[in-house]
Amino acid sequence: MQRVSGEFFNMSALEMAAALLGMVMTHELSPGVFLRGRIVETEAYLGSGDEACHASRGKTKRNSVMFGPPGTLYVYFTYGNHYLLNIVTEPEGVAGAVLLRAMEPLEGIGIMRQHRGRKHDHELMNGPGKLTRALGLTLEHNGTSLLGGPVFLEKGTPVRQEEISTSPRIGISKSTELTWRKFITGHPCVSRGRIGPPVKKKKRILES
DNA sequence: TGTAAGATCTAG
DNA sequence: TAGATCTTACAA
Numbered sequence: 001m002q003r004v005s006g007e008f009f010n011m012s013a014l015e016m017a018a019a020l021l022g023m024v025m026t027h028e029l030s031p032g033v034f035l036r037g038r039i040v041e042t043e044a045y046l047g048s049g050d051e052a053c054h055a056s057r058g059k060t061k062r063n064s065v066m067f068g069p070p071g072t073l074y075v076y077f078t079y080g081n082h083y084l085l086n087i088v089t090e091p092e093g094v095a096g097a098v099l100l101r102a103m104e105p106l107e108g109i110g111i112m113r114q115h116r117g118r119k120h121d122h123e124l125m126n127g128p129g130k131l132t133r134a135l136g137l138t139l140e141h142n143g144t145s146l147l148g149g150p151v152f153l154e155k156g157t158p159v160r161q162e163e164i165s166t167s168p169r170i171g172i173s174k175s176t177e178l179t180w181r182k183f184i185t186g187h188p189c190v191s192r193g194r195i196g197p198p199v200k201k202k203k204r205i206l207e208s
Numbered sequence: 209t210g211t212a213a214g215a216t217c218t219a220g
Numbered sequence: 221t222a223g224a225t226c227t228t229a230c231a232a
Contacts, residue, residue: 043215052215054228062228079216080225086215099215129216171215210232220221 001026004146004153009070009089013044013096016089017182020098022159024106027135028150035111035135037103037125038156041183041190043169045086047095051174055095065143066095073151075132075142082129083138087146087153101128101170101181104189111136122188159184 004023011019020039027035047055047066054063054076065074066088074086074097090096103125105112112124112134125131132138137151146152165185168176183190 045215054215057229060229076215077227078214080214080227082216082225084215101215127216169215173214211230212228213230214226214228216225218222218224220223 001154004155006071006147008153009087009146010091011089013046013089013098014180016087016098017042017044017180018164020087020100020153021164021182021184022156024154024156025100025103025135026152026154027137029108029111029136033108033111035108036106036154037131037135038106039100039103040187041100041102041181043099043101043182044180045097045099046090050178052169052172052176052178053095053097059095063095066097067093068143069145071146073137073141073144073146073149075137075139077139079129083132084128085132085135085137099128100131102126102183102189102191103131103134104187105134126189127191 020042024036024038029035045053047053050056055066059067065072068088069092070089072088074088075083077083085100086097088097105121105124116124116134125134163185165183166179167181168179169181
């Protein structure tokens with residue numbers, strides 16, 4: 001097992017989204033107990049010129065990690081239920097991150113099933129909220145570094161350029177013209193994509 | 209202080 | 221297809 005060094009993260013979010021495909025994310029849950037998944041789907045988010053990015057309107061308490069050094073984890077909570085995992089890129093002071101949307105389970109599958117319930121292997125991590133739950137990642141990991149903590153990256157099986165597909169990002173309502181989603185073509189663990197924003201919820205009608 | 213939207217998931 | 225669930229950001 002070889003941890004990826006800090007130099008790897010010195011690239012733009014868009015380059016990183018493609019470069020991460022095929023790499024292995026590892027969480028050392030407890031000493032000697034590893035949860036590992038191979039990255040098969042990513043999305044790039046940039047602070048400037050990208051309305052869909054949390055940092056498009058500048059630094060806030062939530063998104064401040066995105067302005068930090070490359071190789072940092074940005075984890076946030078959304079929809080009242082789910083943690084989403086990003087890797088910070090771009091030089092310190094510039095907001096940019098890559099959302100990890102889907103992985104192929106490699107090691108610790110029994111523990112992932114405990115986290116996720118009884119599922120087929122390819123359903124354990126085929127969505128951004130699912131993979132954080134499978135790996136046991138929460139807000140505790142927000143702001144931690146891939147270079148020294150229990151969560152880190154390893155070189156995996158390289159992916160050829162012709163195996164990589166591109167599409168608009170999923171679940172957003174702004175900047176939908178940007179095709180910054182990258183995934184391994186035809187891989188069974190890629191998430192079930194829904195282009196466009198989530199369906200609007202009904203307003204609750206209060207009786208007087 | 210109130211309100212609406214949100215980088216989602218699951219059951220029915 | 222709709223509901224769960226709750227934090228963040230923005231408007232008043």
